[in-house]
Amino acid sequence: MMSTAYLQCIEERCGRIQDPKQDAFQCSSCGGLLEVKYHFPAFDSEALRKEWHQRRLSGEPEDRSGVWRFRELIPFTEPRARIVSLSEGSTPLVGTRRAGWWTGPVHLTVKHQGSNPTGSFKDLGMTACITRAACRGVRRVACASTGNTSASMAAYAARVGIQALLFVPRGQISAAKLAQALDFGALVVEVGDTFDQAFRLLRDLAPEMGLYLVNSVNPFRIEGQKTIVAELLEQRAWRPPDYIVVPGGNLGNVSAIGKGLRELLDLGFIQKAPRLVVVQAAGANPFYRAVSSSACELIPETKPVTQATAIRIGNPANWKKARRVLEWSKGFVESVTDEEIFEAKRVLAEDGVGCEPASAATVAGIRKLCRAGKIERHADVVAVLTGNQLKDTDAIMRRFQGMESERRLRVEPNLDALRHALRAAVRD
Numbered sequence: 001m002m003s004t005a006y007l008q009c010i011e012e013r014c015g016r017i018q019d020p021k022q023d024a025f026q027c028s029s030c031g032g033l034l035e036v037k038y039h040f041p042a043f044d045s046e047a048l049r050k051e052w053h054q055r056r057l058s059g060e061p062e063d064r065s066g067v068w069r070f071r072e073l074i075p076f077t078e079p080r081a082r083i084v085s086l087s088e089g090s091t092p093l094v095g096t097r098r099a100g101w102w103t104g105p106v107h108l109t110v111k112h113q114g115s116n117p118t119g120s121f122k123d124l125g126m127t128a129c130i131t132r133a134a135c136r137g138v139r140r141v142a143c144a145s146t147g148n149t150s151a152s153m154a155a156y157a158a159r160v161g162i163q164a165l166l167f168v169p170r171g172q173i174s175a176a177k178l179a180q181a182l183d184f185g186a187l188v189v190e191v192g193d194t195f196d197q198a199f200r201l202l203r204d205l206a207p208e209m210g211l212y213l214v215n216s217v218n219p220f221r222i223e224g225q226k227t228i229v230a231e232l233l234e235q236r237a238w239r240p241p242d243y244i245v246v247p248g249g250n251l252g253n254v255s256a257i258g259k260g261l262r263e264l265l266d267l268g269f270i271q272k273a274p275r276l277v278v279v280q281a282a283g284a285n286p287f288y289r290a291v292s293s294s295a296c297e298l299i300p301e302t303k304p305v306t307q308a309t310a311i312r313i314g315n316p317a318n319w320k321k322a323r324r325v326l327e328w329s330k331g332f333v334e335s336v337t338d339e340e341i342f343e344a345k346r347v348l349a350e351d352g353v354g355c356e357p358a359s360a361a362t363v364a365g366i367r368k369l370c371r372a373g374k375i376e377r378h379a380d381v382v383a384v385l386t387g388n389q390l391k392d393t394d395a396i397m398r399r400f401q402g403m404e405s406e407r408r409l410r411v412e413p414n415l416d417a418l419r420h421a422l423r424a425a426v427r428d
């Protein structure tokens with residue numbers, strides 16, 4: 001099986017196939033990003049869909065995982081390789097009422113990646129790349145992170161006994177995410193003021209320290225993450241939506257989703273691809289600016305600012321892959337303010353759907369695009385909610401500061417005081 005997979009540079013003028021003995025993260029010839037390519041056999045798509053569905057009833061770890069259940073799409077492991085899995089994937093696709101009405105109205109469903117083992121979509125990519133690392137005998141993995149990648153890396157590395165090193169910008173990631181990484185035994189290195197700075201330093205240091213990078217420049221991460229598309233389509237009886245919307249930070253996720261869709265289209269599993277939409281936070285939107293001005297190069301944002309800390313990234317490493325998939329799917333990029341993000345988060349909560357701020361950027365973006373007439377009313381739209389509500393409770397508590405009289409009552413512990421306070425506050 002291994003022989004069907006190879007790594008290739010994505011740059012059109014280069015396209016060099018890499019030495020299969022090494023897992024590099026950039027082209028040995030031009031420094032471009034790499035992607036995993038396969039010589040897929042001619043699949044009987046109907047039979048394979050049935051097989052994938054059937055595996056959900058199995059108790060085997062590779063069948064229970066929402067990533068490895070679709071292993072025919074990611075044939076880069078050796079036969080009988082031990083996979084490193086925490087039963088990731090198989091996340092819910094949830095309908096909305098208020099949020100769909102508020103955004104368009106559109107027919108809005110959310111694919112909630114927050115129910116993954118460590119609470120974010122990163123687990124899909126991590127099972128793939130830690131499996132790869134373990135097969136290759138890697139002893140130390142590392143990433144720079146705004147928090148979720150690190151929690152995920154730490155868990156999967158712990159599971160297989162590999163040391164995990166985490167580079168984070170000082171004081172910039174949510175306490176819950178940092179706590180997860182510490183709990184799973186990662187070595188935490190707080191360095192620099194931004195994700196981009198921490199990432200740059202790690203990339204420079206990794207080769208000499210023998211660190212295996214698990215950031216989304218690792219092409220095997222993308223392979224795991226792309227399987228969300230197969231799972232989503234299966235949940236929709238293989239009917240593609242009109243749009244799939246994701247928040248954009250380092251732009252690995254949109255690249256993965258685009259790759260997954262393209263392969264499923266080429267292999268005959270679907271006849272039409274949805275349009276991909278990336279939403280960035282206004283204070284950290286270099287990709288939005290590059291695409292809207294049709295610029296050839298991306299100008300990094302040196303001081304990214306947003307309360308959606310997961311996507312506080314000024315120099316997205318995967319922007320060229322992302323641009324390619326947007327062009328292919330005729331998609332677009334939107335930018336939303338923090339106020340719009342928190343309003344969208346509040347509306348989702350009214351549907352009983354919680355998520356972290358970065359994830360709510362999707363819904364804020366859909367509303368804006370509907371208002372601008374770019375997404376048509378009643379369109380069939382899937383928003384990918386990338387992280388769990390509990391990933392950033394500080395952001396929630398900040399919002400309720402000073403709202404003691406409305407939503408948080410402090411009452412003396414006696415019945416009269418309670419009656420008095422509640423009479424004013426309880427809804428009829």
Ligand code: F0G
Pocket residue numbers: 120122144145146147148149150216247248249250251252253254310311356358359386387
């Ligand atoms: N949403 C959440 C919750 C994230 O944690 C991230 C990225 C994104 C969206 C953006 O995805 O980078 O693929 O465009 N978090 C990374 C991290 C950077 O380190 O956890 P992307």
